[in-house]
Amino acid sequence: MDTDIVVIGGGVAGSALAARMAAAGLGVTVLEREAAYRDMVRGEAIVPWGFLEAVELGVEDAITRADGMSVITRMIPYDEALTVDAAQKRSSDLAEVVAGAPGVIGIGHPELREALANAAEKAGATVYRDVRKTNVRAGSHPAVTYQLDGLTRELSCRLVVAADGKFSMTRAALGVEMHSTVPRVKLTGMLVDDGGAWDRDVTSIAVDGRNQYIVIPRADNRLRLYVGRRVDDPQPLTGPRSIPDFLDAYRTPIFPESDRLAESTPVGPCATFPMCDSWTDTPVVPGAALIGDAAGWSNPVTAQGLSISLRDARMLAEALLDNAKWDPDALASYTRERTERMRRLRFSTALTDLVSGFGMQDRGTRRGRMLAALAERPELGSALAAVHSGPCSIPDEAFAPDILTTLALS
Numbered sequence: 563m564d565t566d567i568v569v570i571g572g573g574v575a576g577s578a579l580a581a582r583m584a585a586a587g588l589g590v591t592v593l594e595r596e597a598a599y600r601d602m603v604r605g606e607a608i609v610p611w612g613f614l615e616a617v618e619l620g621v622e623d624a625i626t627r628a629d630g631m632s633v634i635t636r637m638i639p640y641d642e643a644l645t646v647d648a649a650q651k652r653s654s655d656l657a658e659v660v661a662g663a664p665g666v667i668g669i670g671h672p673e674l675r676e677a678l679a680n681a682a683e684k685a686g687a688t689v690y691r692d693v694r695k696t697n698v699r700a701g702s703h704p705a706v707t708y709q710l711d712g713l714t715r716e717l718s719c720r721l722v723v724a725a726d727g728k729f730s731m732t733r734a735a736l737g738v739e740m741h742s743t744v745p746r747v748k749l750t751g752m753l754v755d756d757g758g759a760w761d762r763d764v765t766s767i768a769v770d771g772r773n774q775y776i777v778i779p780r781a782d783n784r785l786r787l788y789v790g791r792r793v794d795d796p797q798p799l800t801g802p803r804s805i806p807d808f809l810d811a812y813r814t815p816i817f818p819e820s821d822r823l824a825e826s827t828p829v830g831p832c833a834t835f836p837m838c839d840s841w842t843d844t845p846v847v848p849g850a851a852l853i854g855d856a857a858g859w860s861n862p863v864t865a866q867g868l869s870i871s872l873r874d875a876r877m878l879a880e881a882l883l884d885n886a887k888w889d890p891d892a893l894a895s896y897t898r899e900r901t902e903r904m905r906r907l908r909f910s911t912a913l914t915d916l917v918s919g920f921g922m923q924d925r926g927t928r929r930g931r932m933l934a935a936l937a938e939r940p941e942l943g944s945a946l947a948a949v950h951s952g953p954c955s956i957p958d959e960a961f962a963p964d965i966l967t968t969l970a971l972s
């Protein structure tokens with residue numbers, strides 16, 4: 563055996579796991595495809611419950627010291643039904659959501675991966691970058707072959723961890739079956755320099771007509787803007803040619819300084835993703851385990867993926883450290899917990915989506931009825947809080963499927 567664990571993918575989940583396992587004294591090698599992390603238009607808001615996972619993993623200092631990190635303390639529900647003033651009066655305090663988390667952390671995805679890969683190396687893991695052609699062999703004698711500096715090498719290990727993200731080739735090679743919801747919306751995102759027009763303390767998920775907006779500020783005048791449109795919208799925002807229309811979509815009276823937002827300068831690629839949930843019932847197979855997006859993801863509208871990845875790293879690390887054998891039975895605690903966690907988050911995301919009313923015909927009236935039903939029976943909306951406080955912080959009744967029907971038919 564060359565090492566205990568080979569992690570394929572030095573992203574958020576892979577490096578966080580490597581940092582934890584190396585700190586516990588195990589041999590860990592991380593194989594990362596990119597020579598230098600680049601903007602892939604991915605998650606840049608760590609919700610409060612995810613920050614607590616980082617604390618448990620011992621990587622919170624790496625995150626808070628990362629380049630361009632900022633703390634977002636307010637969520638403002640800008641909306642076509644509200645004036646800017648009225649929306650600002652409904653602001654919620656993100657610093658108060660869970661003790662120990664300062665709010666939502668705004669951090670570039672490349673910077674976050676860099677910080678966690680450095681933390682893994684510092685803890686004693688070996689991190690190889692610019693690795694090509696990884697090939698996994700699972701089963702009772704796990705091993706990975708890969709190319710580095712033009713040479714093909716092989717590493718045998720006790721466990722291979724697939725952490726190579728949404729489009730995981732390792733997952734495909736292992737033949738792990740995935741389930742998925744059907745996307746209703748396509749989300750286009752781009753990093754811009756807004757010259758400081760947007761309030762750096764504030765994040766927002768907003769709706770105006772055919773557009774759904776998500777705004778995530780970062781330090782140094784950086785701002786991650788998203789525009790979502792229904793999959794059947796006749797004018798989809800796809801590809802670099804849609805950048806002028808994408809920015810123009812921000813010329814809306816629902817935001818303060820909207821003209822300045824629309825005149826922001828693009829400073830990163832523009833990419834579009836179908837918004838769906840995906841999951842597997844088998845994140846552990848003989849000789850291999852899947853974590854982060856490789857094991858399935860949550861619809862990005864509720865910004866859960868980074869937190870899910872950090873919790874995956876923690877839960878798998880605990881199972882590995884608690885068990886001498888690393889087969890699917892011994893690691894069943896990770897499988898059970900992840901399955902239930904993803905079920906709850908799918909519910910919370912569906913509820914958030916429903917209550918936003920985005921894409922509904924007659925949105926104002928139907929949303930008005932749902933909000934009235936929630937005012938009368940606030941318990942129906944308890945699962946909404948899971949998005950920031952965590953899926954395990956809320957009682958199971960909050961995730962009963964009939965809640966969705968009750969609200970949809972209100």
Ligand SMILES: Cc1cc2nc3c(=O)[nH]c(=O)nc-3n(C[C@H](O)[C@H](O)[C@H](O)COP(=O)(O)OP(=O)(O)OC[C@H]3O[C@@H](n4cnc5c(N)ncnc54)[C@H](O)[C@@H]3O)c2cc1C
Nearest residue numbers: 571573574575595604605607726727854855865866867868
């Ligand atoms: C549009 C969008 C917006 C999002 N917004 C948010 C948000 O605001 N907050 C949030 O929490 N989540 C958000 N997410 C989700 C979040 O980005 C992901 O869930 C998270 O990055 C998953 O981490 P990961 O480590 O699994 O994958 P990644 O962070 O993608 O890392 C995977 C790593 O594997 C490497 N890799 C890939 N293939 C190979 C290979 N064959 N060999 C070696 N290495 C390989 C990649 O280079 C990468 O470094 C968003 C996602 C999308 C698509």
